[in-house]
Amino acid sequence: MNDQVREAVAKALKERGISQKDFAQSIDLEPPNLSRLLNGHSGRIPENWQRILDALELDLVAMPRKK
Secondary structure: OOHHHHHHHHHHHHHHOOOHHHHHHHOOOOHHHHHHHHOOOOOOOOHHHHHHHHHOOOOOOOOOOOO
């Protein structure tokens, strides 16, 4: 994932007062795996998708859903 997505997830967790550990457990993910995802050590966009996004000058972003 790109930095904007990681930052949006971290911000959403902070705003909701949810720890990474509690969140990881709530979605059946090991806490170290979530930490790696949020730190950019894994969870990258597959190379072909990144090439498509780059060619079209598009960014993958996370935005709050409209209620």
